[in-house]
Amino acid sequence: MAEAIFDYRGSPPFRYSTDIVAAWQVVEKMRYNGWTLSLDNECAFDCWSVIFEASGEMDEEWGEFRANAPAPLAICRAALKATGQVIPMGSPASEP
Numbered sequence: 001m002a003e004a005i006f007d008y009r010g011s012p013p014f015r016y017s018t019d020i021v022a023a024w025q026v027v028e029k030m031r032y033n034g035w036t037l038s039l040d041n042e043c044a045f046d047c048w049s050v051i052f053e054a055s056g057e058m059d060e061e062w063g064e065f066r067a068n069a070p071a072p073l074a075i076c077r078a079a080l081k082a083t084g085q086v087i088p089m090g091s092p093a094s095e096p
Helices: 002-006 021-034 070-082
Strands: 036-043 047-053 063-067
Touching: 002 021, 002 070, 021 036, 021 070, 036 070, 047 070, 063 070
Parallel strands: none
Antiparallel strands: 036 047, 047 063
């Protein structure tokens, strides 16, 4: 996540997929880059739908992630999908 969204090299400074404060930094970075966010709690538990939609020239690109996952993890997965990144197996963002 740190490398894909923030262009950060080395050990990630934050736990984006488990900490909502860190995950919200992902949201802010995506918004800065022209993406809009749709976040919906679809059930009584940790079941979140996160959609990033591109605005402007990138109208056709979007990333969506719906799963029984905490909000930080769903945000990270949707951001990676929206930006065309592959989620490495074994990374926190690839864990259910």
